[in-house]
Amino acid sequence: xxxxxxxxxxxxxxxxxxSCGAFTCGNSAIDHALRNDLLIAIAEGRNKGYYLEYHGxxxxxxxxxxxxxxxxxxxxxxxxITSRHVSGIRIELVGIATQYQRGGVGTxxxxxxxxxxxxxxxRVGARFLAVESLPSAQKFYTSLGFTPTQVQPPGTTIFMxxxxxxxxxxx
Amino acid sequence: xxLIVTTEQYEQLFxxxxxxxxxERARLKTLRRGQELRRRSxxxxxxxxxxxx
Numbered sequence: 001x002x003x004x005x006x007x008x009x010x011x012x013x014x015x016x017x018x019s020c021g022a023f024t025c026g027n028s029a030i031d032h033a034l035r036n037d038l039l040i041a042i043a044e045g046r047n048k049g050y051y052l053e054y055h056g057x058x059x060x061x062x063x064x065x066x067x068x069x070x071x072x073x074x075x076x077x078x079x080x081i082t083s084r085h086v087s088g089i090r091i092e093l094v095g096i097a098t099q100y101q102r103g104g105v106g107t108x109x110x111x112x113x114x115x116x117x118x119x120x121x122x123r124v125g126a127r128f129l130a131v132e133s134l135p136s137a138q139k140f141y142t143s144l145g146f147t148p149t150q151v152q153p154p155g156t157t158i159f160m161x162x163x164x165x166x167x168x169x170x171x
Numbered sequence: 172x173x174l175i176v177t178t179e180q181y182e183q184l185f186x187x188x189x190x191x192x193x194x195e196r197a198r199l200k201t202l203r204r205g206q207e208l209r210r211r212s213x214x215x216x217x218x219x220x221x222x223x224x
Contacts, residue, residue, distance in 0.1 A: 010212040070173045073181035081178065090172060112212065115205030128184075130172065145198025147183065147190070149174045159174050162198060163187065 004054050006108035014049030016042040023058040025095035033093055038063050060096040060109045064089050088128035089117045110144055114162060121164035128161040
């Protein structure tokens with residue numbers, strides 16, 4: 001049981017000087033990327049980072065960057081029919097502190113991230129929020145309305161997208 | 172980022188009316204809840220900024 005309600009935490013934008021403290025999400029690659037690649041990418045303006053804190057400790061974080069998606073539909077014979085390039089936003093990293101996992105923090109984080117992405121979409125034109133999901137997280141993203149897009153063998157990562165367009169604008 | 176999709180997935184990507192109802196319902200719920208959370212985060216941020224003035 002969490003010592004807080006995830007909805008009581010405020011999402012903040014991560015500065016490139018952010019100190020992660022003893023944070024670990026249990027995945028050493030993500031922990032390393034947070035402390036090295038992400039902070040550099042934020043400093044260089046290539047990514048934006050967002051985080052939730054509880055009493056000064058990092059609870060969860062994610063990073064976003066603009067992306068262009070090349071969408072290739074294939075027919076039943078696995079032939080590419082056409083190719084369409086669409087602007088969007090990509091979720092690059094997601095990490096939740098091990099002691100706070102499975103308590104609704106991820107949902108709270110992604111819901112507000114989706115809203116941030118939707119604001120960008122409305123202002124500059126971006127259709128999808130996309131994430132490359134581990135198989136173990138696919139159900140989580142599905143519960144938020146993301147849909148899988150890539151035909152892949154079982155056990156590998158899968159790209160999932162969330163349409164950011166309001167229904168009365170979508171066609 | 173290259174996304175390979177079936178023709179059915181392609182249609183659903185761009186046309187909400189072709190998506191399963193539960194998927195669309197989940198998407199809209201996420202966006203609505205996200206907007207409320209965003210509003211609150213920004214409100215608290217403003218309160219903190221005002222308190223420092």
